[in-house]
Amino acid sequence: MENAGKNSISVVIAGGGSTYTPEIILMLLANLDRLPLRCIKLYDNDGERQGKLASAVKILIEERDPSIEFVATTDPKIAYTDVDFCLAHIRVGQLPMRELDEKIPLKYGVVGQETCGPGGLAYGLRSIPGVIENIDYMEKYSPNCWMLNYSNPAAIVAEACRRLRPHSRVINICDMPIGLEDSFARILGFKSRKQLDYRYFGLNHFGWYTSVKDPDGNELLPKLVEHELKYGNTMPGESMDDYTDHTWYDTALKVKDIVSLDPSMAPNSYLQYYLFPDDMVAHSDPQYTRANMVMDGREKRVFGECARIAEAGTAEGTSLRIGIHAEFIVDLATALAFNTHERMLLIVPNNGAIENFDPKAMVEIPCIVGKDGYEPLSIGTIPTFQKGLMYEQVCVEKLVVDAYEQHSYLKMLQAMSLSKTVPSANVAKKILDELIVANEGYWPELH
Numbered sequence: 001m002e003n004a005g006k007n008s009i010s011v012v013i014a015g016g017g018s019t020y021t022p023e024i025i026l027m028l029l030a031n032l033d034r035l036p037l038r039c040i041k042l043y044d045n046d047g048e049r050q051g052k053l054a055s056a057v058k059i060l061i062e063e064r065d066p067s068i069e070f071v072a073t074t075d076p077k078i079a080y081t082d083v084d085f086c087l088a089h090i091r092v093g094q095l096p097m098r099e100l101d102e103k104i105p106l107k108y109g110v111v112g113q114e115t116c117g118p119g120g121l122a123y124g125l126r127s128i129p130g131v132i133e134n135i136d137y138m139e140k141y142s143p144n145c146w147m148l149n150y151s152n153p154a155a156i157v158a159e160a161c162r163r164l165r166p167h168s169r170v171i172n173i174c175d176m177p178i179g180l181e182d183s184f185a186r187i188l189g190f191k192s193r194k195q196l197d198y199r200y201f202g203l204n205h206f207g208w209y210t211s212v213k214d215p216d217g218n219e220l221l222p223k224l225v226e227h228e229l230k231y232g233n234t235m236p237g238e239s240m241d242d243y244t245d246h247t248w249y250d251t252a253l254k255v256k257d258i259v260s261l262d263p264s265m266a267p268n269s270y271l272q273y274y275l276f277p278d279d280m281v282a283h284s285d286p287q288y289t290r291a292n293m294v295m296d297g298r299e300k301r302v303f304g305e306c307a308r309i310a311e312a313g314t315a316e317g318t319s320l321r322i323g324i325h326a327e328f329i330v331d332l333a334t335a336l337a338f339n340t341h342e343r344m345l346l347i348v349p350n351n352g353a354i355e356n357f358d359p360k361a362m363v364e365i366p367c368i369v370g371k372d373g374y375e376p377l378s379i380g381t382i383p384t385f386q387k388g389l390m391y392e393q394v395c396v397e398k399l400v401v402d403a404y405e406q407h408s409y410l411k412m413l414q415a416m417s418l419s420k421t422v423p424s425a426n427v428a429k430k431i432l433d434e435l436i437v438a439n440e441g442y443w444p445e446l447h
């Protein structure tokens, strides 16, 4: 099929060396009928890492549609010139820095996680300048381009965008709700999550579903919660082998405990790190964390398969698969490009959508997406338990952006001390001081 017509679209993937790049390429190539493409570019500031994927991506594109131009570059001007969408998923410091984010807090008996707790805050301070740098390139070379941004920690990155680049065409997103909605569809006996209508409110990695309706408008939330109280988000009879790895199985199971704290809503499973930090620490191996699992698992698998494709000169029979991560970002690009008015969960300024919550908080809520961007749905008021938890967390996230802007040690210490995952300011200080050393060259110098 030839797609390189005059109305077709040009995309750049920022963080071209990401483990998620090949699945996004596959998704783009599988959806050319609804999102026609004339050019796909990969951009990364680590050319060597990106190069390992780029040879395979070139083959995937040539075999599917040779009329699509392909460029892999480390030059921001080449990357960002003449593009309509930037699909961004950068990881400043890459996976070895994630490992430190996770292991340093665990040394002090505190949650060691990519986006939650002190590790997430450390990653936030690293990520902000990388994301801002990419936004600035985009605005310089393609001012009408949209950036659809997965780069974590999405909550802190979103707050930094709100404050530092308030008029930029950036939409911050997360694939976790999509994963949860897949589980809900399975639990409720539907073929696809897209058959259901959802109401949800919260912060990124910190929210609750208040309604799940079938196509006739029947409310299925009580049925879903009844299941969750028994099995979490697992299915009866399922085991670890049914999941990509045991972390995701344990997480799906833990929903059972989270939902018991408020059985009127279906929680985002990331709440496990805030409501049960003791259990999370008890189940962590401080010597072998999630970063190690990803380096030994997804990274080896994706880079290994790309090397095999490059060596064979063909992608025939590839084991690479499209996942929810790619599905969601390509659906979002399609909604913006073709005005589909699809309802999607996005991380946006609250601005009154949650009536009794800070209008300047970045919240994750359903929005209608079309050619001019997104329109958030009105949520109304939220209950005290959720509001209290959210307010504490949103202040933590805001303090990290304060620390970045003001180069302030004190704000970062306040952020760590306020986090629900940290038991005492003494512990917060020890973790912060060790993270400062580990992040030399990435963080602003804190005074």
Ligand SMILES: NC(=O)c1ccc[n+]([C@@H]2O[C@H](COP(=O)([O-])OP(=O)(O)OC[C@H]3O[C@@H](n4cnc5c(N)ncnc54)[C@H](O)[C@@H]3O)[C@@H](O)[C@H]2O)c1
Pocket (backbone or CB within 6 Å): 014, 015, 016, 017, 018, 019, 020, 021, 043, 044, 045, 046, 049, 050, 089, 090, 091, 092, 093, 094, 095, 114, 130, 131, 133, 134, 149, 150, 151, 152, 153, 154, 173, 174, 175, 176, 325
């Ligand atoms: N929001 C979500 O729900 C969601 C879901 C999955 C992954 N993610 C995020 O996506 C990102 C990628 O994850 P991964 O495991 O594939 O990481 P990865 O380390 O495999 O890839 C990230 C790439 O970004 C590049 N990079 C770093 N700084 C850059 C910069 N300033 N400009 C351009 N490129 C830069 C790195 O060199 C690397 O190749 C992470 O931030 C991860 O947390 C988010």
Ligand SMILES: O=P(O)(O)OC[C@H]1O[C@H](O[C@H]2[C@H](O)[C@@H](O)[C@@H](O)O[C@@H]2CO)[C@H](O)[C@@H](O)[C@@H]1O
Pocket (backbone or CB within 6 Å): 114, 115, 152, 174, 175, 176, 177, 179, 180, 248, 290, 294, 323, 324
């Ligand atoms: O530990 P990782 O790198 O495997 O994952 C961290 C990311 O986790 C979320 O994405 C999940 C998704 O929600 C889940 O259903 C499954 O498909 O895997 C995805 C990641 O592999 C989360 O939304 C991201 O923000 C995290 O980066």
Ligand SMILES: [Mn+2]
Pocket (backbone or CB within 6 Å): 154, 173, 174, 175, 176, 205
């Ligand atoms: Mn996420």
